[in-house]
Amino acid sequence: MNLTFDADAVVLDIEGTTSASAYVTEVLYPYSRSRFGALLADRGHEPDVRRAMDQARRLLGDPGADAARVERALDDWLEEDRKATPLKTLQGIVWAEGFARGDLVPHFFDDVAPALRDWHEAGVRLYVYSSGSVATQRDWFSHGPGGGLLSLVDGLFDTENAGPKQSPGSYRAITEAIGTRPGRTLFLSDRPAELDAARASGWLTVAVRRPGEPYHRHAADGHPEVESFAGLRVGRAEQSEASSTS
Ligand SMILES: CSCCC(=O)C(=O)COP(=O)(O)O
Numbered sequence: 679m680n681l682t683f684d685a686d687a688v689v690l691d692i693e694g695t696t697s698a699s700a701y702v703t704e705v706l707y708p709y710s711r712s713r714f715g716a717l718l719a720d721r722g723h724e725p726d727v728r729r730a731m732d733q734a735r736r737l738l739g740d741p742g743a744d745a746a747r748v749e750r751a752l753d754d755w756l757e758e759d760r761k762a763t764p765l766k767t768l769q770g771i772v773w774a775e776g777f778a779r780g781d782l783v784p785h786f787f788d789d790v791a792p793a794l795r796d797w798h799e800a801g802v803r804l805y806v807y808s809s810g811s812v813a814t815q816r817d818w819f820s821h822g823p824g825g826g827l828l829s830l831v832d833g834l835f836d837t838e839n840a841g842p843k844q845s846p847g848s849y850r851a852i853t854e855a856i857g858t859r860p861g862r863t864l865f866l867s868d869r870p871a872e873l874d875a876a877r878a879s880g881w882l883t884v885a886v887r888r889p890g891e892p893y894h895r896h897a898a899d900g901h902p903e904v905e906s907f908a909g910l911r912v913g914r915a916e917q918s919e920a921s922s923t924s
């Protein structure tokens with residue numbers, strides 16, 4: 679189905695929306711799991727590692743948890759695919775090194791880069807909101823297709839600077855940060871609970887239902903649906919009116 683939206687901003691989910699879930703769970707997750715032991719044991723003095731380990735201890739309710747206990751918790755959260763902020767921070771540290779070494783190359787569906795370029799060209803501001811950390815998002819988009827897509831993006835949000843993706847308050851926090859009216863902000867995601875939370879905050883929503891993705895056959899519960907970004911036009915009516923009269 680083809681859809682057209684008049685909006686000032688598009689906010690993008692990553693896993694299942696711009697990029698394949700299987701790449702995240704079958705390539706990125708095992709890569710981080712196999713490196714957590716050494717990271718926690720050898721680099722706990724680094725500020726970001728220490729901060730994330732302290733957050734993990736708070737989530738566990740165990741202030742004295744040693745590196746081995748924290749590693750077991752990370753493994754459990756990975757197994758459950760729990761989007762815990764310290765897990766995402768530590769994954770981001772490991773993955774950054776994987777991107778720099780060339781072990782990891784981001785995956786984007788083929789329709790994503792052309793669509794982002796079109797929307798950006800039309801004056802629509804682009805943001806990312808993912809459970810993956812802001813540092814990971816920066817790596818992901820800067821190593822993306824055609825020399826990277828980061829230059830098209832105006833801001834990055836994660837569970838640390840915005841909050842959990844299933845909570846309407848997180849979308850209100852993003853609205854405040856980007857200064858775009860909720861009714862002119864369009865969120866694209868595969869997960870129904872995230873779409874519901876965005877809609878509850880007054881945002882426009884589109885359920886991205888890519889064939890083969892885990893949520894492909896889920897009921898969209900009133901959210902408009904597309905199978906790829908190729909079926910989605912986004913522009914700013916004010917801008918097109920202005921340019922058509924000049
Ligand atoms: C490549 S971003 C990291 C992927 C990840 O760890 C994740 O949890 C993605 O979640 P999303 O909110 O983008 O569905």
Ligand SMILES: [Mg+2]
Pocket residue numbers: 691692693694695867868869
């Ligand atoms: Mg997703």
